[in-house]
Amino acid sequence: MITKVVSSVVAGMGHHAVEAADGDTALVTAETLSPDLVFLDLHMPQMSGLEVLEQMRAILGLQAVPVVLLTISRDPRVVTKAAKFVVKDYLSKPAHPSKIRDKVKKYLGRVGGPSWLSYAPVCTGRTWADRICANRIF
Numbered sequence: 001m002i003t004k005v006v007s008s009v010v011a012g013m014g015h016h017a018v019e020a021a022d023g024d025t026a027l028v029t030a031e032t033l034s035p036d037l038v039f040l041d042l043h044m045p046q047m048s049g050l051e052v053l054e055q056m057r058a059i060l061g062l063q064a065v066p067v068v069l070l071t072i073s074r075d076p077r078v079v080t081k082a083a084k085f086v087v088k089d090y091l092s093k094p095a096h097p098s099k100i101r102d103k104v105k106k107y108l109g110r111v112g113g114p115s116w117l118s119y120a121p122v123c124t125g126r127t128w129a130d131r132i133c134a135n136r137i138f
Contacts, residue, residue, distance in 0.1 A: 002041070002070060002093050002094055002095060003019065005094070005097055005100065006039050006095070006100055007019065008097070009097045009100040009101055009104070010100075010104065013101065013104055015104065015108075018033060018035075021045075022044055022045040022046040022047065023044040023045065023047025023048060023049070023051060023052045024046045024047055026040070026044070026047075027047070027052050027055055027056065030052075030056055030065070031059055031061075031062065034061050034062065034065075036065070036107075036108060037065070037103075037104065037107045037108055038056075038065055038066070038067045038068070039067075039070055039091075039100075039103075040052060040053060040070065041069075041070045041071070041093075042069055042070065042071035042072075042073060042078065043071070043072075049069060049070075049071075050078075050081055050082060050085070053067055053069075053085040053087065054085050056085075057085050057086065063086075066088040066089070066107040067085075067086075067087050067088055067089075068087075068088060068089045068103050068107070069082055069087045069090050069091070070093055070095060071090065071091075072092065072093045088107065089103055089106070089107075
């Protein structure tokens with residue numbers, strides 16, 4: 001459900017969302033596309049959001065990408081771990097569309113235009129070529 005909301009909000013703002021089905025795919029996609037903003041779910045198959053974030057921060061070119069962590073967790077240990085990997089912001093699930101819009105505006109500073117935003121995980125059923133578009137939002 002949250003994946004549909006994030007994708008819909010992003011598209012409605014004139015950006016393109018590239019979706020990943022799991023943590024491994026999210027990491028490879030982020031490295032390939034160099035997104036401008038990432039919405040990262042804490043709970044994903046194969047690799048957790050924190051594991052993806054830790055590996056992203058070790059990749060040159062992804063170290064400064066703003067990450068908004070999506071989580072239902074209220075565990076302070078999770079926040080402490082995420083802060084270690086420079087999470088820019090958090091959204092509690094389920095996230096209201098206005099909150100998602102606010103985060104996109106906050107970190108991209110505009111509505112529409114070329115930028116990549118990412119959200120993981122989502123199974124889209126689309127081919128890799130369909131995910132690569134004129135605008136870059138992973």
